[in-house]
Amino acid sequence: MTDIDVDAYLARIGATRPEKTDYEALCYLQERHLMTVPFETLSFVEREIPSMTEEFVFDKIVRRRRGGGCGELNSAFALLLKSLGFRVVPLGGRVLHNGHSAFRGVHNGHLVLRVELDQSYLVDVGFRWASRRPLKIAERGMQKDEHGEYQLVHTPQGDIEMVHDGVLRWRAETHPRDLEDFEPLMWYFATSPDASSAGQLWASIVTDTGRVSLFNRVLTRHRDGGKESRELTDDAEFIAEFEKWFGITLTEVPDLPRASQGV
Template sequence: MTTIDVDAYLERIGATRPERPDYAGLCHLTERHMMAVPFETLDFTLREIPSIKDEDVFEKLVTRRRGGGCGELNSGFRMLLEALGYRVTLLGGRVLHNGKESFNGLYNGHAVLRVELDHSYIVDVGFRWCPRKPLRLDARGVQADPHGGYEIVYTPDGDIEMVHDGVTRWRIEMHPRALDDFAATMWFCATFPGVPGAGQLWASIVTEHGRISMFNRVLTEYANGERVSSRVLTDDAEFLKVFEDTYGIKLEKVPDLPVSTEGV
């Protein structure tokens, strides 16, 4: 287990240290992480290969106060949970929906956490449509969440799929994964032009009532499960200000982004 500065991580996400590694503490930490550390693909946009080594993830998320992709966000959260006494397993799988349509994402293109308490829970702080609360693995039927209705469905070959408001979002394999298992995927996503979304900016952060998402220059806000606004930020100065105000990341200039008119 990697030794980290727990107090610095808790300060980064605005969380209180749990008295014990229990369900209430897990819910608090999960929500605070999602509301403080954004999902963002700036590195992929700039064709830079993110490192998933523990020390590099901590430096990026906590010291530099950046966000990251699913592998970085869930890996960083894993370090925090383990340091607080939680039993955590890293799992890998693939995304099955991009916000507009179904597709078959890369194997090990997504990472989630399995946390063992009185029940086994799935935790995901690195996905735009993830639940705010941990999902019980042994629960059948829809689990209510502030972000909608979620259901864990077991496939015939032993994987699990997450269905969110009727949409199958991802499939996860249930055997443990090591961080190195995701390294090739990170390289591929950052360098191969044929990857869906290559060179495009995706960013998202959870708010009290929904989330605020960026797709290239399109800013979209959701509240209570509904899209409440969407607009294209054509002015560079406005883009930079909105990006910093929303995601806490200061950019020197706007990346070279494809033209998009519809958000996700």
């Protein structure tokens, strides 16, 4: 593993260095990451091919203060956790719901992390319905936090399915994956006209009262159990709102399709 500037990464997420590598520290770091580093697919819109190498994700998220897709965010978070002494295993997943309807996403189209402490936990900082705290893999019942009710369902095939507020969101394999296994998907999402990401801009960040999401030009604020959406038709307003919520400065608005609903 490449040595990274851990203090710079902690400063990026507004966190102090934990004294122990325990469950409380993991909860703290996961929450800080979710509230400071946005999920965003700007690279895919601009047809830039991301990478999951340590140097790439550290430069993009820490030095350039960007966000990224699930692969970039979770691989970067794994890098931070490992540098702090946590035991982390990448797992390949498949998204099964896009927020509006069920579908079958591509294999290794999602990346989650297994962290080994007193027991095994699932950690995800790259999914807009992710739990705010780690999920206990051995727990069969409901696990609740500020983001809703979660349940991990263990399938007969040995996979784990994550159900959020009654909706099946993704399925993950339980055997370890190398980060190189996900690199072809980075190329696919960035270049294929058949990919769900083709020409579409998603962004999402956790807030104290919920989250703020963007789908193309539709900005949606989720707070206190409700949500409100509006379309950002003016380019100057779009640029201002994108920087306000996601911390990314744009010089121009990408060519985006019209969206009829928020996320």
